[in-house]
């Protein structure tokens with residue numbers, strides 16, 4: 001009931017902090033709640049197949065609640081908060097000066113039908129509104145209806161995500177374009193690894209990835 005009221009207030013009145021209910025700042029994430037997010041040091045988090053992967057923050061507390069709300073609770077308006085946090089980290093990196101085409105990690109069409117949207121599509125659009133990069137939600141597609149990864153062990157995750165992605169014939173970027181894959185979380189990096197494999201197999205070499213969160217700062 002409180003959440004419904006907050007949602008209504010967000011629509012007709014002022015923005016309410018989703019996490020503590022504060023109305024003081026006309027923001028979906030107030031400064032106090034934002035200060036609880038643990039941003040990671042600036043720099044490459046992990047390198048997969050020669051590709052730099054950046055992770056903005058730790059997957060804990062507010063971040064956990066944020067990602068779950070956008071992904072599973074229909075709180076699409078919070079995608080802008082995810083994009084904002086990612087861009088806040090990204091804009092301080094040297095790499096941000098290049099021009100990128102942003103590719104959100106896709107979900108399978110069955111999952112999209114069930115959920116009604118791919119939250120990372122919305123995050124990509126919001127991220128591009130901030131960065132002035134172009135987004136491309138057509139090119140990268142998920143051809144395998146994978147199971148949720150968090151219940152699986154490493155071997156099962158690998159099998160689950162193997163050959164899950166392909167490239168569409170729509171909206172094809174140039175081979176010389178810089179591609180920026182964005183996702184909500186990375187842990188073992190196998191989802192990103194599969195996408196990088198597909199892009200590389202199709203002649204793309206200028207690839208970078210950015211995720212909002214990672215559960216393990218030491219996961220090099």
Ligand SMILES: [Zn+2]
Pocket residue numbers: 017018019020021022029030031032033034
């Ligand atoms: Zn708050």
